[in-house]
Amino acid sequence: MAVESIGADVEAALEVLGDGTPGAEWAWAETVLRQAGPAAWPGLAEAVVYGDDESAQRAGVLLGFAHVTDEIRIRVSYLLDEDPRERRESVSVLGWRGSAMAPFARVLATRLDDPEPSVVAEAVGAFAGIGRVTVPVLREVRRSRLSSRRAALAALAEIGWDTIDPWDMRVLTRLTTAKSRTEIPQPFYPDAEWYALRTTDRDAVLRAFDLSDPVPVTMRAGFERWSARRTTPPGPWLLERSADHRQCGQMFVSPVLDGWTLVFGKPKDMYHDDTAEEDYEHDAQQRLCVDLSRQFGTVYWYVQIVNGGCGDWMGWCAAENGTLTRYYHHDFSEGAVDIGDPLTAEAGLRDPDGAGLLGMMNSHLPREKMLSLLGTQPDYDDRDLDDTAYAAAQQIWSGRVQAALADVGVDVLPTRSAALIAKRTTVGLDELGPGTSVAGHGVLALTECGRQWGHRGAFPL
Known part of the structure; x- marks a missing residue:
């Protein structure tokens, strides 16, 4: 079938669907609509909502519903709503409800080319929330010629890099290698915790943090997950799902920047181990910095979490050759934990007050x-x-x-902030640019927690 005729044939088949025509004519229309795949799904979704009962049932079967109920028709109508806020909210609900929403995968795929970018981002996240059962649908979109094929690739990446077609992976690997060779670091505004180690030995860093399966990535991709203004998929809901383990599954080990190797993320799922939460926040973090400094000499840790109107949750730790020299941690609900003499970098700064x-x-x-x-x-x-x-x-x-x-x-x-202290002690992330010395390339690597999931996540190159 010629590419030019697919649109006309699909349109004719949808008309047969809407007319409720029985017999051989419907058999032909059903064949056309099945062969058209993702190109037919928007029309079929509209038939579910606006068609008579027979048309809705026929369309529903082609979309993967065993039987179209009133509840299904209502959910699909929300996904097609004229108001982008309603579409975005409806997409988000599908993701939150997880694998139970698998029958909606083909209708959800029609939102991967939504005119509102935030709906597309939410749809990518929703596919990740529903899970691997949606992979065949996403692969079908990815292999089509639709504009939504790029978002389908992002959704596959969010579910797991092993779901991506090998040809796509080879292309992405070549692009990453080419861009890494000439990449100029760009200013970065963290919403994260990170370490700064005075070393050029990346393999030693990977061993020290018990990281495995390192995959080369650009600095842009590595920093993006921990950006204060993440604008790419997945949707905001996915980043908030603590049970999803996305924030503790991978760490980014940067190239050597001005002599420092930076490591972003959590070295293990510290929120789910046997220690108390306050131990994680304070005693455990100090012990880790001290342990790292025995191997790398000078070690800093920083945390800066953007917390909306409540102010930033921030802190830093410094250790030298096995000795803790400074620990400071502040949030606006519990106040400050202040251990050791202030760093020289803290001079001339006012305490955060929330206002x-x-x-x-x-x-x-x-x-x-x-x-x-x-x-x-x-x-x-x-x-x-x-x-x-x-x-x-x-x-x-x-x-x-x-x-x-x-x-x-x-x-x-x-005001005191982790980003400002980092700028005065190691690397100013908001000052990265052509003047920054770069050696080697960055990698994403799996933590102990991440090894049960594998690599996943969609990032800009």
Whole structure:
């Protein structure tokens, strides 16, 4: 069948479906619709919602439903809703309910080319939530000529890299190798915990963190999972599913950057071991830094978790040749844990107070001036701003606020943050660029927790 005729034949077959025509004509239409595969699924989904009962049942069988119930028709109607927020929410519900939603896989696949990018991202995450039972559907989309084939590849990657077609994997490997050779590091704004080791021995780092199955990745791909402004699949819900073990399954070991090897992530599933949570947060982290410093000499650990209106959860640890020299940890619900003398890098910084610049504006600026400044603040949810553009806009706005506070005699000192301490002690992640010395290449590697799942995750190259 010629490619040009597929659209016309599918349209004609859908008309037969809608007419409820029996006999040989329906047999022909059913054959055409089955052969068309993903190209026919949008029309079949509409038939489930808007067709009469017979048409809905015929369409449902071709989409994988044993029997189309009223509940199924309602769910599919939400997935086709004109309001992108409704579509996104409906997609998210499918992912949350997991493998029970497998019959909806073909209808869900129609959202992989949704005109709203956030719906596409949510659909990729939902496929990962439903799981491996959806792989045949995704592979069918991936092997088609539809624009949704790229999102299907992302969904397969989120489920597991072993589900990706070998030809695709070879292409991705070649692209990664080519880009890594000439890649210039870009500024990065972490929502993560990471280690800085004064070493160039990547194999020793992998052994020290009990990491296995290292796979070369670009810096962009390695940093992306731990970015404060993740904008690629999966949807936000997937990152919040602690039972999914995605955050403790892999770690990124960077190239050597200005003499430091950075390691992002958790070395094991520390939230699910036998230690108490507070032990994880404090005593266990100190022990790990000290143990690492016995091998690598100088070791730093940082954590900076963006926590919306509650402020950042932050901390850092420094150890030298088997001796703990500094541990600081702060969150806005429990306060600070402060051990050892402050680092030189902490000089001239004010303690986080939760209010930040907004609190200082409210305390010291006239109401009209404060409202005027608030009206020019960059929007964190503006998807037209990437990490770099948002950070630049926020810096300009902060400068305006500080200038206004200076006019009324208030001097604003920088606030303690893990990113700022890292900049003053090891590597400034927000200053990565052409001037950064780079040696070797980065890898994603599996933790003890991750070895039961294997590599997974969709990242930009």
